[in-house]
Amino acid sequence: MRTSRTIPTLDDVAKKAGVSTATVSRCLNTPDRVQKNTRVRVLKAVEALGYTPNFGARVLAAKRTFTIGAIIPTMENAIFARGLQAFQEELQRAGYTLLVSSTAYSPAAEDEQIRALITRGADGLLLIGYDRDPALYRYLKRQAVPALIAWAHHPDIPRPAIGFDNRRAMALLTEAVLAQGHRRIGVITAVTKGNDRAADRLQGIRDALQARGLDPETLAVIETPYGVENGEVAMRTLMQADAAPTVVMCGNDVLAAGALRGAKAMGLSVPQDVSVTGFDDIELARIVTPALTTVHVPHREMGTKAAKALIAMVEGAAPPAPTELPISLEIRDSLGPVKTA
Amino acid sequence: MRTSRTIPTLDDVAKKAGVSTATVSRCLNTPDRVQKNTRVRVLKAVEALGYTPNFGARVLAAKRTFTIGAIIPTMENAIFARGLQAFQEELQRAGYTLLVSSTAYSPAAEDEQIRALITRGADGLLLIGYDRDPALYRYLKRQAVPALIAWAHHPDIPRPAIGFDNRRAMALLTEAVLAQGHRRIGVITAVTKGNDRAADRLQGIRDALQARGLDPETLAVIETPYGVENGEVAMRTLMQADAAPTVVMCGNDVLAAGALRGAKAMGLSVPQDVSVTGFDDIELARIVTPALTTVHVPHREMGTKAAKALIAMVEGAAPPAPTELPISLEIRDSLGPVKTA
DNA sequence: GATCACAATGCAAGCGCTTACATAAATTTC
DNA sequence: GAAATTTATGTAAGCGCTTGCATTGTGATC
Numbered sequence: 001m002r003t004s005r006t007i008p009t010l011d012d013v014a015k016k017a018g019v020s021t022a023t024v025s026r027c028l029n030t031p032d033r034v035q036k037n038t039r040v041r042v043l044k045a046v047e048a049l050g051y052t053p054n055f056g057a058r059v060l061a062a063k064r065t066f067t068i069g070a071i072i073p074t075m076e077n078a079i080f081a082r083g084l085q086a087f088q089e090e091l092q093r094a095g096y097t098l099l100v101s102s103t104a105y106s107p108a109a110e111d112e113q114i115r116a117l118i119t120r121g122a123d124g125l126l127l128i129g130y131d132r133d134p135a136l137y138r139y140l141k142r143q144a145v146p147a148l149i150a151w152a153h154h155p156d157i158p159r160p161a162i163g164f165d166n167r168r169a170m171a172l173l174t175e176a177v178l179a180q181g182h183r184r185i186g187v188i189t190a191v192t193k194g195n196d197r198a199a200d201r202l203q204g205i206r207d208a209l210q211a212r213g214l215d216p217e218t219l220a221v222i223e224t225p226y227g228v229e230n231g232e233v234a235m236r237t238l239m240q241a242d243a244a245p246t247v248v249m250c251g252n253d254v255l256a257a258g259a260l261r262g263a264k265a266m267g268l269s270v271p272q273d274v275s276v277t278g279f280d281d282i283e284l285a286r287i288v289t290p291a292l293t294t295v296h297v298p299h300r301e302m303g304t305k306a307a308k309a310l311i312a313m314v315e316g317a318a319p320p321a322p323t324e325l326p327i328s329l330e331i332r333d334s335l336g337p338v339k340t341a
Numbered sequence: 342m343r344t345s346r347t348i349p350t351l352d353d354v355a356k357k358a359g360v361s362t363a364t365v366s367r368c369l370n371t372p373d374r375v376q377k378n379t380r381v382r383v384l385k386a387v388e389a390l391g392y393t394p395n396f397g398a399r400v401l402a403a404k405r406t407f408t409i410g411a412i413i414p415t416m417e418n419a420i421f422a423r424g425l426q427a428f429q430e431e432l433q434r435a436g437y438t439l440l441v442s443s444t445a446y447s448p449a450a451e452d453e454q455i456r457a458l459i460t461r462g463a464d465g466l467l468l469i470g471y472d473r474d475p476a477l478y479r480y481l482k483r484q485a486v487p488a489l490i491a492w493a494h495h496p497d498i499p500r501p502a503i504g505f506d507n508r509r510a511m512a513l514l515t516e517a518v519l520a521q522g523h524r525r526i527g528v529i530t531a532v533t534k535g536n537d538r539a540a541d542r543l544q545g546i547r548d549a550l551q552a553r554g555l556d557p558e559t560l561a562v563i564e565t566p567y568g569v570e571n572g573e574v575a576m577r578t579l580m581q582a583d584a585a586p587t588v589v590m591c592g593n594d595v596l597a598a599g600a601l602r603g604a605k606a607m608g609l610s611v612p613q614d615v616s617v618t619g620f621d622d623i624e625l626a627r628i629v630t631p632a633l634t635t636v637h638v639p640h641r642e643m644g645t646k647a648a649k650a651l652i653a654m655v656e657g658a659a660p661p662a663p664t665e666l667p668i669s670l671e672i673r674d675s676l677g678p679v680k681t682a
Numbered sequence: 683g684a685t686c687a688c689a690a691t692g693c694a695a696g697c698g699c700t701t702a703c704a705t706a707a708a709t710t711t712c
Numbered sequence: 713g714a715a716a717t718t719t720a721t722g723t724a725a726g727c728g729c730t731t732g733c734a735t736t737g738t739g740a741t742c
Contacts, residue, residue, distance in 0.1 A: 056400030
């Protein structure tokens with residue numbers, strides 16, 4: 001395809017401008033190493049011929065693709081979509097292009113995607129969360145491809161990362177919940193296997209209970225895949241139990257939106273009959289009724305900073321220290337005091 | 342970077358396996374043109390060395406990148422995110438990788454992105470909507486890069502496209518609205534400049550009015566950028582007019598969600614005081630209260646089909662006939678009969 | 683058993699670009 | 713004004729892979 005003899009090459013431009021290919025190349029890549037008038041002449045030739053550098057040749061010779069790969073669970077999730085958008089904008093600004101791959105939360109798929117993107121010549125990789133096969137980390141190291149972890153931050157793991165402490169954030173929210181007098185707590189969490197963010201959030205709830213001298217075993221936990229429907233189903237299950245919870249804490253806003261819908265369908269009003277909390281503070285959180293109490297995460301900031309950090313790494317900077325972004329509690333109407341029956 | 346002499350090349354594999362580089366290459370690309378036992382030997386060498394083909398070299402030699410570019414207004418918009426996700430999944434299945442670029446609804450930015458992605462060696466391009474500079478279409482043609490248009494379908498424009506007829510869909514919805522007795526109609530539309538989907542939808546409303554012998558000039562139209570907030574603001578403006586509309590039709594679900602919030606903030610109940618409609622049927626539509634009457638668009642199907650069609654084009658098939666996907670009306674609680682004062 | 687057809691493999695010529703090095707010209711230094 | 717330095721450009725050697733063509737080996741055919 002695209003091979004017709006009409007596509008001009010560097011050589012054609014060089015001939016047209018009466019210079020060597022080296023000069024043309026320099027005009028395009030390091031313009032200030034070329035005298036002004038030759039530069040003008042060359043650029044004119046480029047224009048006239050409609051020349052576009054051949055990507056493969058450039059990559060082969062320069063050993064850089066100016067491409068960054070991102071491997072995320074899914075783009076449908078507003079959380080990642082938003083951060084990814086910011087990430088892409090920042091890359092674009094710096095002259096990089098974004099290669100996207102998704103895993104549907106499957107570690108095996110992620111493994112495959114990582115290798116695929118490296119094969120595709122990604123100069124650097126954005127990964128979500130820490131939890132993956134050590135062999136993969138070894139592979140990355142051997143390939144000398146910088147990788148940055150986002151959406152998570154473990155102070156004690158020394159990998160380059162930019163995110164927030166899911167566990168501590170959820171503990172914080174739990175404290176706010178406990179302060180409202182709640183003791184019978186239901187939890188709807190995303191699948192925790194292979195998803196350290198979800199696991200951390202769940203653990204955060206347990207931490208807070210323990211800190212208050214309460215027994216984490218009293219939690220009613222339901223684990224379910226991402227999705228509004230699933231949140232709704234889980235909510236029904238929780239609320240049909242003998243001693244129904246007075247508050248249901250959800251691993252993310254989407255599950256919480258489902259929980260809200262479930263409550264409504266069962267004729268329960270929130271927060272009078274049962275409180276609900278989310279996590280992430282996506283736009284949805286302020287659209288549902290009642291507005292969702294949740295943990296605010298600076299998605300766009302995370303995306304932008306991740307892009308900057310990754311570009312720096314790709315361009316040879318030392319890996320940055322793990323960066324923790326501040327989260328904050330958004331207390332809205334879906335959380336109320338426990339019902340004093 | 343990544344240049345250390347430790348990275349094995351085809352040559353290393355060939356030496357290790359005791360064959361020529363040609364044979365190794367064939368093992369990897371056309372395995373059935375190689376005898377079984379040599380193939381096994383080669384693959385073993387590949388494995389042992391941890392060989393990964395060099396992307397640039399492969400692209401340069403093969404003149405294919407197995408990369409497809411998508412240029413969308415934004416990923417934050419659930420509509421595109423969803424379709425794009427399906428698009429990417431299908432590409433992945435076929436061994437292609439997705440290159441993503443966003444334009445923030447700016448035609449100039451789009452122009453730039455298109456050229457950038459082609460320079461990056463995209464084998465094909467996914468574009469949103471028809472509306473762009475003819476010079477760009479000429480450029481695409483000259484570069485011999487197949488491009489497929491999605492999210493829109495004009496029966497009379499002969500470009501490869503896969504989408505739906507925004508205008509007719511909105512006319513359909515408008516008929517349903519008129520059938521409920523509404524005559525004072527407010528419209529909140531996305532910015533129509535450079536966005537033919539938005540313009541078509543607005544035009545669809547006018548079409549339906551005209552078909553009923555009503556005057557399109559009676560419409561109260563507010564044009565605003567994408568976003569819940571903007572929908573809310575527009576709603577307030579509309580409802581403060583002297584003869585406030587009895588129904589507000591929005592160009593998409595996100596604006597409609599904003600309108601709903603605006604109504605609530607003004608103490609208006611939907612649909613008793615005012616009806617609201619959306620477009621796209623994203624998940625949001627069934628989460629808000631009341632659930633949104635909207636036009637259902639098969640996003641995932643569109644993404645998947647677009648991927649299949651584009652791959653076929655890239656691989657040399659004739660451009661497919663423009664494909665129209667069926668939409669359907671989702672009549673939900675946000676639309677009611679006009680209030681008989 | 684010689685001939686032919688065909689499958690399996692090797693040879694080597696690029697693909698179009700970047701860049702180290704060499705060269706030539708211009709500028710500065712003493 | 714010659715030598716030393718700097719600047720601008722050219723030369724040409726790859727970068728690692730694919731693929732057309734040539735070569736070799738194998739079994740089938742007569």
